[in-house]
Amino acid sequence: MILAVDVGNTVTRVAVFGREGMEWCGRVPTDCTGLPGSLGRLLQEAPGLEEVQVAGVCSVVPKVDPDLRTLIREMGLQVLEIRPGLSADIRVGYTMPEELGVDRYANAAAAYHRYGGPVAVVDVGTALTMEIVDERGVLWGGPIFPGPEVALRGLGEHAARLQGRLPDAAGPMLASSTAEGISAGVAHGYPALVEGLISRARDAVSVPLPVILTGGGGSRLQGQVAGIAERIPHLTLEGIALLAGNRSPAP
Ligand SMILES: Nc1ncnc2c1ncn2[C@@H]1O[C@H](COP(=O)(O)OP(=O)(O)OP(=O)(O)O)[C@@H](O)[C@H]1O
Ligand SMILES: CC(C)(CO)[C@@H](O)C(=O)NCCC(=O)O
Ligand SMILES: [K+]
Structure with a gap:
């Protein structure tokens, strides 16, 4: 265990x-x-x-x-x-592998274990990240972007008339108030962002690329983003267990 x-x-x-x-x-x-x-x-x-x-x-x-x-x-x-190098299957494409977030390495290990390469992960948390493992098993970082909460907090801090709180409901594209405009920004902006990133990642990889959605914000995106193979809420934990289970602990 x-x-x-x-x-x-x-x-x-x-x-x-x-x-x-x-x-x-x-x-x-x-x-x-x-x-x-x-x-x-x-x-x-x-x-x-x-x-x-x-x-x-x-x-x-x-x-x-x-x-x-x-x-x-x-x-x-x-x-x-957990550190880059624990998996025998994937190799980190970063010039300095230790720079890569270990949560992203765990995501990639779990995704590769399930799908093989190529495969990509979109993790929506404090940051929104994409991890891309190519068909040779090389893990590329993929884009890093502010997550919804951080983005809105930044907006609230820098725009005098805006509040930086995450809305509960999705606002309409034709907003009739500031609150609706902000909730439309998050509800429509993030799905559009993720769809765009997936589309560009597919262009970069140029072979069919299954995409897994994860992270606390992933539940809000489910069903809103075209081209997601599945959502796996505990993908990072799964990757950690996989990596830790394959190795004996350091003395
Ligand atoms: N209405 C919303 N629309 C889109 N995303 C939301 C909404 N409400 C919350 N979120 C996102 O869900 C995430 C909350 O998930 P959770 O509480 O699991 O933390 P997390 O940010 O995934 O944690 P960590 O980055 O520490 O792993 C936040 O990152 C936030 O950006
Ligand atoms: C991007 C986050 C914040 C996501 O949790 C984390 O993986 C991190 O701090 N990464 C270091 C930078 C990188 O992965 O290139
Ligand atoms: K995380």
Whole structure:
């Protein structure tokens, strides 16, 4: 059994994986000072944790790493840090592979395991990213763009008359108020953005490219974007479990 830990800039997700796949998952906010406490409490509820020996840890928030490692080791688990190079199947196309977000590497590993190459992932979280693995198994970064919440917060901070809050409902294209205009921007803008990125990625790869949608914002995009093969909400966790399960932990 493996514990997968995915520390994103907004949300930290954890899951227990057994032979049959994911058996339990939970989430807490990534609050840099409070994370070890809240994660420790959450993990007390995790069923089957006594059978786990290895924690695959994937963090894109370096500040939390030391305390997180301490917490996991104090729970009696061995820490296996996810890093580019853990998969024998994919090779990172970055000039400096260590620059690539490890969550993106985990996404790519899970996607490649399911589909082979080429395959792409669109992950909508704090950032909107695309990971592209070509037919030779080379992982290219793909575009990085502000996620919906970050984009709107930026707008609110820089435009005196606009609020930077995410709307609940989709606004119409012919808006009759500022609120409707903003909700139309998010509801129509992000699907159009993702469709455009997918179309350009397909031009760049020039072979049929299945695309997987994931991330907390992925649920809002489901059904709104043409050309998505499937949405897999826990793709990053799946990739972490896969990468951690294939390797023995470092001493
Ligand atoms: N109305 C909406 N339309 C589009 N996207 C939304 C909407 N509401 C929330 N979102 C997106 O959903 C995401 C929330 O997902 P979640 O709380 O799982 O965190 P996350 O951003 O995926 O976390 P991380 O980047 O830390 O992995 C936010 O990134 C936000 O941009
Ligand atoms: C892009 C994010 C923020 C997505 O979580 C993360 O993967 C990250 O910090 N990446 C480093 C930059 C890169 O992947 O090229
Ligand atoms: K993420």
